Amino acid sequence: MKKIVSxxxxxxxxxxxxxxxxxxxxxxxTGSASIVLNHFWEDSVFQLGTIYxxxxxxxxxxxxxxxxxxxxxxxxxxxxxxIRLNDSYFLVDLSDTTSKNLVLKNVPKGNYTACSILFxxxxxxxxxGAQTGVLSPTNGMFWSWNTGYIMLKMEGLSPNSxxxxxxxxxxxxxxxxxxxxxxxxxxxxxxxxxxxxHPKIVVDVAVNELWNNxxxxxxxxxxxxxxxxxxxxxxxxxxxxYFKQLEN
Amino acid sequence: MRYLFVCFILVSIVISCKKDxxxxxxxxxxxxxxxxxxxxxxxxxxxxxxxxxxxxxxxxKILSVDSTISCSSCHEQPHAFAGxxxxxxxxxxxxxxxxxxxxxxxxxxxxxxxxxxxxxxIEVMPIGPxxxxxxxxxxxxxxxxxxxxxTKYQTLFKKAFGNETITDQKMLQGLSAFMAMIVSDQSKYDxxxxxxxxxxxxxxxxxxxxxxxxSSCHSGPLFTxxxxxxxxxxxxxxxxxxxxxxxxxxxxxxxxxxxxxNVELTYPYMHDGRFYNLTQVLDHYSNGIQQSxxxxxxxxxxxxxxxxxxxxxxxxxxxxxxxxxxxxxxLGEPRN
Numbered sequence: 001m002k003k004i005v006s007x008x009x010x011x012x013x014x015x016x017x018x019x020x021x022x023x024x025x026x027x028x029x030t031g032s033a034s035i036v037l038n039h040f041w042e043d044s045v046f047q048l049g050t051i052y053x054x055x056x057x058x059x060x061x062x063x064x065x066x067x068x069x070x071x072x073x074x075x076x077x078x079x080x081x082x083i084r085l086n087d088s089y090f091l092v093d094l095s096d097t098t099s100k101n102l103v104l105k106n107v108p109k110g111n112y113t114a115c116s117i118l119f120x121x122x123x124x125x126x127x128x129g130a131q132t133g134v135l136s137p138t139n140g141m142f143w144s145w146n147t148g149y150i151m152l153k154m155e156g157l158s159p160n161s162x163x164x165x166x167x168x169x170x171x172x173x174x175x176x177x178x179x180x181x182x183x184x185x186x187x188x189x190x191x192x193x194x195x196x197x198h199p200k201i202v203v204d205v206a207v208n209e210l211w212n213n214x215x216x217x218x219x220x221x222x223x224x225x226x227x228x229x230x231x232x233x234x235x236x237x238x239x240x241x242y243f244k245q246l247e248n
Numbered sequence: 249m250r251y252l253f254v255c256f257i258l259v260s261i262v263i264s265c266k267k268d269x270x271x272x273x274x275x276x277x278x279x280x281x282x283x284x285x286x287x288x289x290x291x292x293x294x295x296x297x298x299x300x301x302x303x304x305x306x307x308x309k310i311l312s313v314d315s316t317i318s319c320s321s322c323h324e325q326p327h328a329f330a331g332x333x334x335x336x337x338x339x340x341x342x343x344x345x346x347x348x349x350x351x352x353x354x355x356x357x358x359x360x361x362x363x364x365x366x367x368x369x370i371e372v373m374p375i376g377p378x379x380x381x382x383x384x385x386x387x388x389x390x391x392x393x394x395x396x397x398x399t400k401y402q403t404l405f406k407k408a409f410g411n412e413t414i415t416d417q418k419m420l421q422g423l424s425a426f427m428a429m430i431v432s433d434q435s436k437y438d439x440x441x442x443x444x445x446x447x448x449x450x451x452x453x454x455x456x457x458x459x460x461x462x463s464s465c466h467s468g469p470l471f472t473x474x475x476x477x478x479x480x481x482x483x484x485x486x487x488x489x490x491x492x493x494x495x496x497x498x499x500x501x502x503x504x505x506x507x508x509x510n511v512e513l514t515y516p517y518m519h520d521g522r523f524y525n526l527t528q529v530l531d532h533y534s535n536g537i538q539q540s541x542x543x544x545x546x547x548x549x550x551x552x553x554x555x556x557x558x559x560x561x562x563x564x565x566x567x568x569x570x571x572x573x574x575x576x577x578x579l580g581e582p583r584n
Binding site for chain 1: 362366367368369370371372375376378379380387388389392415416417420421424492493494495
């Protein structure tokens, strides 16, 4: 008798489980949006291969590389909840204009008042072995000797550096020198409406402000390890971002 | 004549079946005394074909910039997959590295790779030596270009992953499948532990001494706790080791405790290969410890050992040699 009871109980449970599975899941209708990044050096558009002057140190320099990783984008809906967007990993490379337009896919349709972005790659993807696509080590943003993704890579030439060049590789994802920062960008009361359109969040990046916090290249022109310098640069970089406007 | 014929039939059956047999019965197996591996091979859809891709890559000089060295150049099977060309291994163009290439046996259990633990996952480990200018000095991009050109690799990748697309991720997962299979758990020590044989009197004395004096760091069935320690080699450090990775001065002069499995064959010893035999190593611990700020507290006074104790310890350490690992032809260079 006991056996029959437990057997029927098991069958019932099974039926419930299979039944549950068959029910169509609540499919959320999704749309898309973009975060458009405009880089500036003071009042002019920032670009590679151009000579800039640091107003604080009077150094002059010419960027050959300016690349950075952004990931784990979230959007805040009008109810105040943060919606995480899966697979949002982006490599912004100033030598590739299309990379400055971060396309957010599978965004649940609705209204949003803010977004938040992780500067760098989350620690999970730094410890999980070989990745591919935007996270492939072939993108030149991966440290092979001290595993981890570079968050920001800036390289170029400067007469103020004793070696005539500079290289800042801002990296480190764990411990006291983690460079990972999450930045919240509030839309200043505006509402991002995601439906069948493809709205844009326009952000200005004031590269000169990041460089205002870099001592003269005559003192130090290389950062290629984890540490305070990397961490401070990362912090300055997130602070050089400004919400500009929404284009619904 | 009839016997010969039967033999011929049998041999043909064996030859034709062997490959299928290997492919179907291929499993990642290890001693029940070992802990759960860090690299969960089952999560990675382990298969003979992935292993075979990795094995081919491991022995292929295509991974180096000028096709002069392969992984096996510095991780040789006869030396339990450690380097043997000298204290430091030779990279392309005869360049000499600055650290001794260690055994990669039991790699699936290693939580952090390299002497300084800078690499945190078996799959990204090969990127280090492939791209290091003083090792293989190649780029991953270029390796992929070379692999894509090769019909042999097109076939191997297709067999391993079901399609011909060659990516860095697949290459690294293949290499990891091979490295994970380099399991050393068939030494005399293992057989003694399983009750299949017994230690000689000297070996037993050595084993007892080992448990008293060495096993706090070289602990467990893998003979390492994988911690980073300064074992008193120098008063000042020309190579700061772990400190380079953590940027913490308290880690300067610290290196990973190596496994002692197959230690008889993995000479020279220490991160810089300064000791060429086990006697020198024991002499160091007994009366060669150098004081420095990060010296491990357990070594402040060294580990005093008499010469007969050293003899016994060495006899025990030699029971950690796994001759099956050295001769396992599935881990050797592929013949085709």
